[in-house]
Amino acid sequence: MVKEKVLDLANKISRTKRGSRNEIKQGDPEYQILEPIVTEPMAEVALCLALRKPLSAQEVAQQCGKSEEETAKLLWQVAMVGAAFVNEIDGVDKYWIDVWVPGHMEMIVNNKELIQKFPQLGAAFDAFGKKKGPLAAGNIPVGSGPMRVIPIQTAIDGETRSASYEEVSKYLNDNSLFSLSDCACRTSREAMGEGCGHLKEDMxxxxxxxxxxxxxxxxxxKITREDAFEVIRKAEENGLMHSMPNFDGSGETHAICNCCGCGCFALRLAGMWQNPDMVRSNYVVKIDAEQCVACGECVEVCPTNALKLGQKLCEISPAKTAKRDLPHDTHWGPDKWNPDYRTNKQVVLDGGTSPCKAECPAHIGIQGYIKLAAQGKYREALELIKRENPFPAVCGRICPKKCESDCTRGDIDHPVAIDEIKKFIAxxxxDAKTRFIPEIKHSHDNKIAIIGSGPAGLSCAYFLAIEGYQVTVFEKQTALGGMLTLGIPSYRLEKEVINAEIEVLRALGVTFRCGVEVGKDISLSELRGQEYQAFYLAIGAQAGRRLGLIGEDAVGVSTGVDFLRKVNLGETDNLDGKVVVIGGGNVAIDVARTATRVGASTVDLFTLESLDQMPAHVEEVEEALSEEISINNSWGPKRIITHDGKVTGVAFAKCLSVLDEEGKFAPRFDEQTTTLVEADHVLISVGQAMDWGNLLTDSRLELNPNLTVQADPDTFQTHEADIFVGGDVLTGPQFAIDAIAHGKEGAISIHRYVQHGQSLVLGRIKRDYRSFDKDKLNLDGFDNTPRQALDHVDGKESKQTFRDLRGTFTQEQVQQETERCLGCGVAVADEFMCIGCGACTTKCQFDAISLVRAYDADGADLRTVKKVIIKHALKRKVKIAVNAPIKRIKALMTD
Structure with missing residues (x-):
């Protein structure tokens, strides 16, 4: 049944009349937001209120025919639910109504009790914006919308044409009474289960x-002015920007919001309806391409996707840029909108960006830290790296260098020595004195359990700890680090390096429980009983794969993974006699070189692949050869020879090819060409496998044939909602940097999962960084400065120790090597989509981004704004009519 008085009130606030063309009806959000919370008697007194004209209960009582006492009681109820303002004026409570937005919609959903009881209030607020947004597209001149962006003040300080009404400080200094509330937009999103991960509290x-x-x-x-300035500072630090109600008149407002483009209903006008004029400030972004290093920090923080990464280097035949349509003079219907703006944010232009950023699994701002290192800003460079990778010192020693493999400089002479620069920075x-420990952003009581202390688990723990969660890492071994510690020899990655970077996690408050095997010593169910709210399974591929050969169970035969673990745990320190290693990857090389160091008289490595096809990194192969390890290519094991249950040798056949015509693993052998190799020990290093133990007992997790876990490829959530996975258990064996990237994404998902009403996907950036086509580049004219290199480590010396004898660049070498970077990526701005918030400027460390004044609007007044909008809309109609034939002719000519 319709509440007629409530419907009348919805029309009154909307300044429409029942029966008119624009009247508010039962199904409209304006009525739907009032219906659950306003009674007919409440509506009756509220109908006697005026727009922004304060009235006392006595004055209202005279109009509505009720007693002053009853009227006062009902008016207070109306104010409490958010359908009227109330202030004490001259010692008397006075009430008035305002506009829907920004006004009653925000006030209603900010009543915590009501929004919990009636989540449909948030849906009504959302629906109101969706109803009004299409009507406003193109029809509101700059500075005349109900909300307006106010630039981050540091972005315009010193800008000669700035005015006080464009400075946040002006509004805070002009007032003496302040309050701090939840964000109404995020509250509504949360009520609908569509939160973006930016939380509503104290915004x-x-x-x-x-x-x-x-x-x-x-x-x-209630807060102080100083508190308000601190809220502004923290918001900017966390990548948020500011907007404010805009109908109070020039230089006046009653609120400042700290917004994100993925949650704010006002910014949705720019994102969804591609209508930035309605909310923009007077400023637009400008990028100094010479200073920009394409680190991507500005791109990911931009609330309207106005910034993307592109290329700085010239193309041989550059494509012409098509002129875009604008709502100023074009019909702006659904074909121009972006309804999926919360999930389809782009980080690169169609042509791609620098290969180093794109090829790095963690998408670190490599150009950025190279530039900072070139300037001697090593601390800042370390901080930039650790925004994506908590373990740069580790990765500086074991990274597969995908960034270098595709470095544009390599098409001229040799790739930039990116990894060595990172190693120097890291x-x-x-050193505890110079170690970078990030600031903890928030404080949450939620307990999170990380199962496994390898690179994925530690990375997830790191990023969750920065968000302020109570994180405990469970590790079944006595040492932390997973395969970093137990699967990589110390001569490549010394334990002191791993432990030093783990100390950062301790400083962030992460708790470690070693020697605890989840599934054996404690179950997931028991952890849930201890109030752990989410789990990240990152146990790695701990088991070595076997080949199913005859004789594999003989004494003296082991997998390479088991061998390395025992050595790293100090359980094996002597391996005398002849050793045969089977495998051709990096782990196989590690196994062979480790065997040399624990007493093997000879080490022979046999691999299916030819020398140039071996999956092991070329530098690792060269180091193995320098240590007198014999590498035998194109041989495949057929069986293991034994005597009295102990290995004595291995029979091999010549491998003719490893892959079939479709590129699938299908080795072919010449069975007539064979060899028999004597062996006292055989170490099989042909891959790794999962060993779940009892961890998944009573679990609903589903496994793939290779025992990896089935999970969402973007969120890493499994079939059990509170369990997320990453690293090898998700993808199969990969590199540490891949696992580190998984850890960060896992932390993002877990943060969203444990917070009420947050979506795992809405407003989440898909970091689809893609490299440009280097074949299209003009690379003429660059110098041929030689790549800096470290002195070669003498294999005869290195094979005698587990210490890492590889050096580190000197500061002079770093300076020379950083100069070789071509700086081939650059941020590109879409000035139309830019709303002039300045969030990008807070993230740029290179003075590459600035705001410049492009408009001259000073705010709107509710009493006069309607005329301004009508005038603008009429002029726009004329432009559309005039330009339509011209555009049709141009389109035909283009076709």
């Missing part, structure tokens, strides 16, 4: 009469 600042209302009705808490992390 919006109210001032003056709005602050009084929020404090008195419990919507916000040396600071090994």
């Amino acid at each position: 919006c600042i109210q001032m003056g009469h709005a602050a009084e209302y929020y404090i008195r009705t419990g919507r916000g808490r 040396q600071q992390d090994l």
